[in-house]
Amino acid sequence: MFTILPIKGFIDSIDGFYCDGIHAGLKPKGNKDLGFIYSDTLCDVKAVFTLNKFQAAPLKHYQNYEKDFQTNFVLVNSKNANALTGQKGIDDINEIFSSLNHEITNPIMSSTGVIGNPLPKQKIIDGANSFDLSSKNGENLSQAIMTTDAFPKTCLYEVKLEDGSSFKIGAVAKGAGMINPNLATMLCFICTDAAIPTEDMQELLDVNIHTTFNAISVDGDTSTNDTVLLLANKKSNSYDKEAFKEVLRLVMHDMAMLMVADGEGAKKAVAFEVINAASNEEAEIAAKALSNSLLVKTALFGEDPNFGRIASTIGASRVFCDDSKLVISYNDVVVFNKGEIVFTKEVEAAAGKVLQNDKFKVICDLGVGEGTFTAYGCDLGYRYVEINADYRT
Known part of the structure; x- marks a missing residue:
């Protein structure tokens, strides 16, 4: 038996996770446009990406890592998709990460915005080097990853198991337009301290994506950057497969329904x-x-x-x-x-x-x-x- 409770807060309420968002100059008028997720211990990570044949550079960069790699850092920018940028787009990501003064391992980049423009590398480097990795500001992060979104999209749950142990899981996402049931045009970052075995992560992502992100549509268009990341630092030492499967479904369903409700100009x-x-x-x-x-x-x-x-x-x-x-x-x-x-x-x-x-x-x-x-x-x-x-x- 297990109990799933929605709780207040952002992904930074999960043990070991930190995040923030800033204005780095990609968006006008001081709007936030660059964010990060950091874990103080290495995370197992699994992903699902767009089925668009022209996958963006951040997706290709991720797929260059060895299978079952671990990471402690995700960098996210809005306003620029870094898509249709060829090898230069991947090289730009590597240059950005090699220029950062943070201690990071196998960093991941995720981008959203206009397709077909090179990344403004120096703005991103300068912005990322100003990050305080001890920050806990999920609200700023949720704003920094938005493009045409009318509102931020977040959720957080705590799962209590029969043996008295518990774990948390939460998400932050963006998505409002170019949403098609082929994953959906979106970014979604799911963080958990559950001690989930690596082999369960992809299985449960794939099981739940079919009836959540792959079941929504705003306009029938599929983007080049669609990404769902699941990051697990396992700090709770607590896990139950059936409980995790169900709470992951809830998290993904929550984010998917918020995207539909925020369909560009949508009222219904x-x-x-x-x-x-x-x-x-x-x-x-x-x-x-x-x-x-x-x-x-x-x-x-x-x-x-x-x-x-x-x-x-x-x-x-x-x-x-x-x-x-x-x-x-x-x-x-x-x-x-x-x-x-x-x-x-x-x-x-x-x-x-x-x-x-x-x-x-x-x-x-x-x-x-x-x-x-x-x-x-x-x-x-x-x-x-x-x-x-x-x-x-």
Whole structure:
């Protein structure tokens, strides 16, 4: 048995972890743009990266390390993705780390921002050399890694085991646009003092990513820099695999849902729940088609319960379906029922009221099997165009 408790604080509340964020000159107006995570003992580290074929230099730099390497330092910059920068992008990272006056081992770099520009190396070097590695300021770090995010994204949990021992786990993340269920356009740094065996880390990351970060969509675009890092310094000497699996799922789900809620200009976070599909795989295809559909997203923005867009998107996904078995609901309001149009003025009004909420479900019962999957998305409105039309400026 175990107990999982959400607690107040940031990743620096976990024993042995330190962090901070500063303004190094990458962003205008004094906004924070450079941060770090430091552990006073070496951490085991595992990662999941974007499936975009043009992976950014920080991802390639990480993958140049030997398998099962340990680290004690992560450097994160915003405003510049260091992507499509070739070998120079990797060389720049090595030059930055070789110029730092901190005692660091196998340092990791993570970047987010505009693609196709070389790193402003000297600004990053000067900023990183000003870090106080004894700082504990998770709020500053959460702000330093933001790009188009409207708000910081953090969480922290404590897990109490039956033997009286306990461990903590928390995360800090960024993500609001270029979010597609192919990991998602995001950075997420998960820190724990759990004594998790190295071989469990990748397994549990991979298990949980499928229904969290790989199940969300803001705009259907996948970036070059998507990264999830799991860092474990094991200082608690406490661990239980089932407990860790569940709390890791909660951490990743929390961060994923905050990204959907913060979808650039979004007002609504929506769960697309497909049930009774021919298989789990087909349910996933249909659910992700719904979360990615621009027509569905704009209908949600207009608070229009247009079930035709829902049905059309499912059919276009090419999964096995039959309109004589299909049931579509907004929360508990059924708008299409097994070939019968039940969309009266009263039903439309009730469904429209559901869409006025900032969170709700679109439930699609295909009625052809037992497959299920839930994808998560948001509406898409004018603000998304404004943000991305002016992104580089």
